[in-house]
Amino acid sequence: MATDGVAAAQALSPQELLPETAAVHWRPRVDERALRRMGALWTLTTVAHIVPFLVAAGVLLWLEPLTLPVALACVAHAWIIPELYAQRGANVVRPRGRAAAGPERISLGLLGDLIDHGAREHHAQTGLVPEAGRLGTWLVAEAGALLVRDGGRRVYCYCVKVDHPDLPSGDRIAHLLLALRCDEQGFATVANLAFAGARWRVRRRLRAPMRPALAAGAVATRSSTPA
Structure with missing residues (x-):
């Protein structure tokens, strides 16, 4: 039986499919089911990192209260490891190097022609x-994107x-942005997933000016989700 992603790909003409998907032909085409599965796997990965350290901390304190410093180190590891993953995720929208002022100004003008006034302000x-x-609300940056x-x-x-x-x-x-509009599922298939997890974890690791965009993306996603 064909998956939803395969069926969606078959519904698109060859001109509508991202050519870059041919370079990652071994990857299943991303769809709702694939996203739910990837989200669950990331949750399990996070739990697998946290629980052993917390259990070790509890056992150490139960066996010998004097091991409190070691137990605290275990708790710190349980907190830090997911934060490092979230940092890797936030880095996908980190600003890259800038070109000269003239080309930058022209490129921003051309980008403005592709988006509406609200998106330009954002x-x-x-x-x-x-x-x-x-698939959700995207927040597109120079070398990556967040999907809320x-x-x-x-x-x-x-x-x-x-x-x-x-x-x-x-x-x-x-x-x-044009690749995303052309073939959203293909875009998610070609792109490399750096992190999937709670919005609050990603928010903590984003630069402060970017956080309102993430909050607005969450609001837009909630408003478009059927009750």
């Missing part, structure tokens, strides 16, 4: 471009390789 304030999709899902509770952090990293920032965002 980009000016946060550096991220919001884009509503079938599950009523705004979970964020998927995708890193996307840009073929021409010397392009101005607006051109890089426009390139990813």
